[in-house]
Amino acid sequence: MLSNKKQMRIGVDATCWQNMRGYGRYARSLLTALVRLDKDNQYTFFIDSDENIDTFPPEAKAHLVRASAPTTLAASSDGHRSARDMWRMSREMSRARLDLLLFPTMYSYLPVFSRAKKIVIIQDIIAETYPRLTLPGRRARLFWKVKVALGRWQADAVATISEYSRQGIMQRFNLSGDRVSIVSAASDAVFHVIEGAKLSKALHSLGLRSDQRFVVYVGGFNPHKNLEALVGAFAKLAAQDDFSDLRLVLVGETKREVFHSYLETVRSEVERLGIADRAVFTGYLPDEELAELLNVSAVLVQPSLIEGFGLPAIEAAACGCPVIATSASPLPGLLGEGGIYFDPHQPDDLTEALERVLSSEELRSRMRVHGIAAARRLTWEAASRQLADLMESVMAEPSRV
Secondary structure: OOOOOOOOEEEEEOOOOOOOOHHHHHHHHHHHHHHHHOOOOEEEEEEOOOOOHHHOOOOOEEEEOOOOOOHHHHOOOOOOOOHHHHHHHHHHHHHOOOOEEEEOOHHHOOOOOOOOEEEEEOOOOHHHHOHHHHOOOHHHHHHHHHHHHHHHHHOOEEEEOOHHHHHHHHHHHOOOHHHEEEOOOOOOOOOOOOOOOOOOHHHHHOOOOOOOEEEEEEOOOOHHHOHHHHHHHHHHHHOOHHHOOEEEEEEOOOOOOOOOOOHHHHHHHHHHOOOHHHEEEEEOOOHHHHHHHHHHOOEEEEOOOOOOOOHHHHHHHHOOOOEEEEOOOOHHHHHHHHEEEEOOOOHHHHHHHHHHHHOOHHHHHHHHHHHHHHHHOOOHHHHHHHHHHHHHHHHHOOOOO
16 A cells, blocks of 8 residues: 555554553554555554454564563553563564564554654643643652653654644744654544444443433543533532433543543532432443443533543444533544533533533434434544555655665
8 A cells, every 4th residue: 555665564552452442443543544554565563462353454464572561551640661561662673674664653652772663642732731740749740751762762653643633742842843744543434323222231230211311421530521521510400400400420531541531520529519319430442332331321421621532422423412512622523513612610500501501402412413413424544544645745755864
């Protein structure tokens, strides 16, 4: 596919493959689409755990470099990968005689000293914008700052996930426009309109019923997700007779979270506001169950202080679920009339948006139609072509070594 005379040897840092958060899903879906699209070159996925190795695209070769702890666990908000593990992975990547090395996320980046061209994808500048909300420890913030600086220095090209993030990266790191490209994202095929969708038995067991209306949040319980604003807005509506059937459904990992979490703070706020009997923490949900939930929900809310992309909102729109989302994101441009957008620093605006959407069947129907159309315009094939074009342009440039 890439217009080179010889087959290229392309290495991929796939140590983020097992992560179930947004950047892990991004890596899995993007790289699977890329390898299937590019039949001409040889791909090697470098991994430090064989968990879920059966989900790798069969066209790619897996190179296992076992670590004392997998990157998806070791590189937590209050931890770090061991120097020995990083050195062993760096050594294996350096020895591999690659033409090109791709890091699909800065989260798992490590320095590699070889003649291979390097592309580093930086999804967002959340950690730079809200460092204390994402990396509470001083050591962790310093380590992140050094890692990002080294990644930018080593990169022959930097990519990011949206124009919103691209502008933020250019400004934050003083990079010119030709240094930062976009490799977008999309919802997976499992997220689609399901005729006659019903709640799963697992969700029924949590107390959810088909005669209730669901306000849904999907994502992590991290401070920058601004969940106090959502809980507060829901509590105000729940106190009104017209909204007695509302339930707040909070979907996200509650047991194996490696990012800085304030789950207990959110739980405490739910208790304080007297809505514990109206709020459900589901924990992690498999994609099939999540798609069914989104199909029967009244609205999804993404209230974050900042988002680099906002994939749960795209997945909700693909399922026909109206979206209320932060304006500090690319979602206004991605979803258009499929969503309503508010300033995350103005929680009253969220309350007004929720009341407006929940009170109007006509508005929800209109948002549903626009949201489905917007989600369909985003595909992993298109994203993989963006990445393939970037790879081709990088390989056409003279080596810096």
